[in-house]
Amino acid sequence: MLNSNHLKVTAAALSLALLSACGSGSDGNSAGQGPGNGGVQTPPDKVPDLSTGEASAKKLRKASAEDFATYLKNGVYLSQHRTSDVADGSEAGTSPTSGEPPAFSTTNVQESAVDESDRIKYDGDYLYIANTTDFQAAEGEHQQSVRILKRGEAGELTPLSSLIASRGYYSKQRLYLKEDNLAVVLSNEGGIFGIEPAIDGVFSTTVVPEPVAQDFTLARVDIQDPAQSNITHQLRFDGELVDSRVIGDSLYLVSEFTARFDGFEQQGEDLNLTNYQKILATDISELLPKVTDIKTGTQKLMVDPATCYVPEQASELNGYHQITSVTRVSLSDPDSLTSTCIANRTRGIYMSQKNLYLYGYYYDPEDVTFEDTTQTVMHQFSLTENAATYSASGRVAGRLGSGNTNLRFSEHNDLLRVVTSRFTEVNGMVHKLYILEKQGDNLALLSQLPNDTRPTPIGKVSDNGLVEEDIYAVRFFGDKAYIVTFRQIDPLYVLDLSERNDPKITGALEIPGYSAYLHPVSDTLLVGIGQNVQDWFIDPVAQSDDQIGAKVSLFDVSNIGAPTLLQEKVFPGGYSPVEFDYHAFSYIKHSEEVFRMTLPIESWLTQDESDNSVTWYRRSELAAFEVHSGETPKLQYMGSSVIEPQSDSELQGYVWSGDDRSVIHDDHIYYVHGNFVWSSLWQTPQNTTGPF
Template sequence: MKNLHSLGLSIFIALLLSACGGGGSSTTVSTNTTTNTDNTNVSTTASKPALKAASNAELESLLKQQMLDMYGTAHSIYNGCGGDFCYAVPVAAATTSPTATADTSKSVSSTNTQETDVDEADRIKTDGTYLYTTATDQANVRIFKTNGAGNTLVKDLPLGNDTNIRLTGLYLDSNTLAALAEEQQIYSIWSRWFMPSFWQNQQSQLYLLNVANPENPTQTAKLTVDGQVISSRRIGSTLYLATRSTPSLVGLVQYPTTEAEAAANRTLINNATLVDFLPDYQLNDGSKNAIFSGTDCFMTQYTAKKSYQSSIISLLAIDMNSATPTPQGKCFAGDTETLYASSDAIYLATTSYSYPSDTAASSSIAYYPPSITTDLHKFSLAGGINYRGSGRVDGHLGGQQEQKPFRMSEYKDVLRVITYNGDNNLTTNPSPARLYTLQENTANQSLDTLATLPNNTRPQALGKPGEQIYATRFLGDKGYLVTFRTTDPLYLLDLSNPADPYIASELQIDGYSDYLHPVGDNYLLGIGKDAIAVDGGDSGRGAWYQGVKLSLINITDPANPSEQQKIIIGKRGTETAVSQSHHALTTLQQGNNLQVALPISLHDGAANYPSGASTYYNWTQDELYRLNINTQTGTMQALAPIVSETAPSSPNYGYSSYQWSNDRSVMIGEFIHYLHGDKVISQAW
């Protein structure tokens, strides 16, 4: 367990899904099977969740029916989950300067990404001389010029006049800086991902800036698209956005409680046309323009059924260097929750679930676990965005949004996916994790399953009953998986034959890793938490997590991995931003030395109640923890941390700064620059 293994979170998710109906199908799943070379039955096109092209009339009819299902009937209860569906409940910021010239002679770190040739948005980017950052409480781009162990703020540029927007990430491509922004909302995580009304009337902005002269940047374009950005990637000068929007109409009563309101809604919906439902875009705050026609859009199999999810998912490509950037791509009526991108393709994934049909009339539906599956849709990026096929696998991708893309990886045209299949009550599932390998079938636009693990020939479980999935990482033809309840089993997977993957080895060590990072060819760095088992052993109740743990794993011989070295930072309560976002980790290879930096909120003070495994310790300071790793010998050497903020002198002060989770750093040559809040601390490495 992670603080008793996050039992409450898992149970709450299960109850939420049980009560609210969630975002998927209620239809029965049928599966076609084939036999691979190991005589193992595997799914090929399970229930065929393929997207199909929609005509204008067909798509309009579907969206109208979904809108009528949601808004065309009066309901007497509206409080989170009521009537037939759930809805979102709201809960508790010029002078002329020299042209920039990046110093290419210096080694410079870059944003830590899942794939080396696919960039990801983050709150700091660098060209080797200037740092481009996002402000914490304003929609401002702040630009710092670095000078060895110093830095100077040279520009604080506000974007737009709307005080309700916030910047969510930056991209830098040569002299073009792209800033993504969205409306700042106060909604619970459940409303964001499970409630369609969260996505209504939302817009996302893309600001393009010419930074050839970083001290006097100029805005070249502002693009506004309907919908909220789920995720984004950059490949070359093309920016890819996955957005989600929920159709709405002016005058629509969101929660009709009388027949008169419902009747007015029905009239409004029936009189609308397709253009009223599909997302639009605006360039430089000009007139609205349609992004899609009906022929650009698809329908999922389950959207043909009655559904309370009327979302439009858009996958858009935007040329960052265009003076008039115009979004182009594809859309489908349905849902998606995450995006994974290789250099050749983008995969959109979403979890759906169904209950046994004989429980429909039961008042005890929460006792009937749903059948949970994940749909995968592949879009190639060659010559534009083109739909290639869909597949379905059992299980889901976990509850941490940042970790979901790492559950997927494409290698030599084969998609590898790890899903969680454990019971909601953490009891007896023999293998809580499952591996799938899938390959595109051009004949029927499907992603066919080549193999699963475990299977009849290779029955060894991935994880033990009651364990959850933590870190996953695919590197070439190898896969790495961390599951945890009392100890950290690290599974090394051999994927060299995608039709017959197998577990090469299993390593048992204390604690768990939230993130796995390659260190040279022979080592793997795990970043997570140390842990102490309840009652000192595996009592079935889990373990109490402690301080942050860095674990260097020797994977020279995949059949015999070992923990080469470990470092424990702080006591219980200590956190690292890397556990929330892999972008917080910064590395730079200098010869045989890998420089590593990660933000830490250190809790190393007095215990705030009698000591024990479950005791939290008071906050000491926020810092950038630094270490050198010799990639040849596998030794870690910690350096003095860079302290950004310390606790007040009061001995009872136990609360850390709120800023540590957004801390970042950049390495340029022999210097490091640490972004904490809106300030940058620079010094020699």
């Protein structure tokens, strides 16, 4: 058995965001002397004093196949006493551009030209919907399918075909559309295995069971003729999908893989040495993730251990057993793929047109305190036509919170901006903006806010002298940043980032409720989507019911020193999925001064019955708005497409609004609710036809 120090270090490693990189060629099988082991060594006569690798934000070094094999095997050996180890996974919308307004809306994304996966894709002629139903009881098998609908000349929708993308079980199905190629990415939501230091220094553990399989699938569909669409490639990757992006023809899949070894002995003498000898004698290829061609059954390694990287300070006594892979797949030729592997866990990604950033968290497990000493570790990979190449690392104090964490990052004029949060006993919540620049192999800190010169905190100071507000939304737009904090009231902060060495808070606006998603319409107008809660959490009877619910707000930010609220619309008893998934938000520039947008709203309302009882009922709707940006800016509510109760068994029951989507095409609105579509016209969204 491992001694207590080893167990402590092993457990602490789960909280580290150590990232180290490795690259692979297309065959993924180069392994140096011997099959991936760098040659055969004499079995050791004792177990060395092993420890997990330490989190590093410094340059990585290329390791030989032997070095990498030792590093990974040491990590697998150190991890053998854990029963579960599951990694947790989990500026939106393109900026307004000049020129001819587009005819239809597409997926709302963070960065222009960097596509993100979603459950629907639309090209102006065909609508592709990833069905949410994943189990066909009549057939007794799992089934993932994609519906294809054709748009007619008059705007009508006609169901065309249904494509079975997979018969395996996956909880999530997302799409990419590129010319004649439809990519279907099927994955499971990762479980969470958390180890946190308690006050007494003893580790407390929380385990959420992992998915049934540690894999995800990519299906490439030829849609040159959507009526005769067919799957040309099906690839199954070992590991759990963290996230993905598409730039041009390149699909980037970021995934995690936990190396496991089933050959450890459970009984016998000197188990430590026996098991260490067994793992060292294991071929490294048995511990690496693989990619399987489902159609042919052929299999190859995802990564090449001969070209892997380890932390610069790593020695033969260090190790870690988890790998994060960045795999680039050509959408036009999925057989052409390259991978870059990262040793250890990744919490999420942010991608610009130039670079991919992987981020994770690190804290010193020996530093047991009420203070949050977490640091966010970031690793930058430059993007080329055929690969992602490691280039620099950095870290900042704090963590990224929850919900749309990628929106806390922004790359602008070769600078990386990031907003983090942490708790301190002296100041309460400390929210900070950092501006970093790549200098050699480091992401060097140029400036931060607050600072000694500008100490005003981000977040309102309570009567007790502490900042108790959390960050609910962050949005970067050019040289500005907008931050919303909330506890009882919503301060909207405007930050001027035009001077890289001197960022500053220029203005703030306090209004009831909060915005969880911010969408810049222009340099002068900002849309906020969130909740109008006022003092409801403190005094439920202080406000009438019609003041509590989903809220859409329009802000005037033309004067960065004094932002103002122009108009707002409240949906009583409702919320919008846009709060936690900005893909549910559709947006299009209709003319030079008019912008159109739609968003789903789910409301729980009451109806008084004749016997004086009250009945609760649910209302699902797609709200349509126009933003006018002329001399007198305004927010105009056009109405809502409402889903009426359906008699069809497939349409009955609760349908989660979190998967609701919409498309705006000229004067037509298409509302995707569940697996079906409803249609209406822009001027009369309440007149709905469907389902299709």
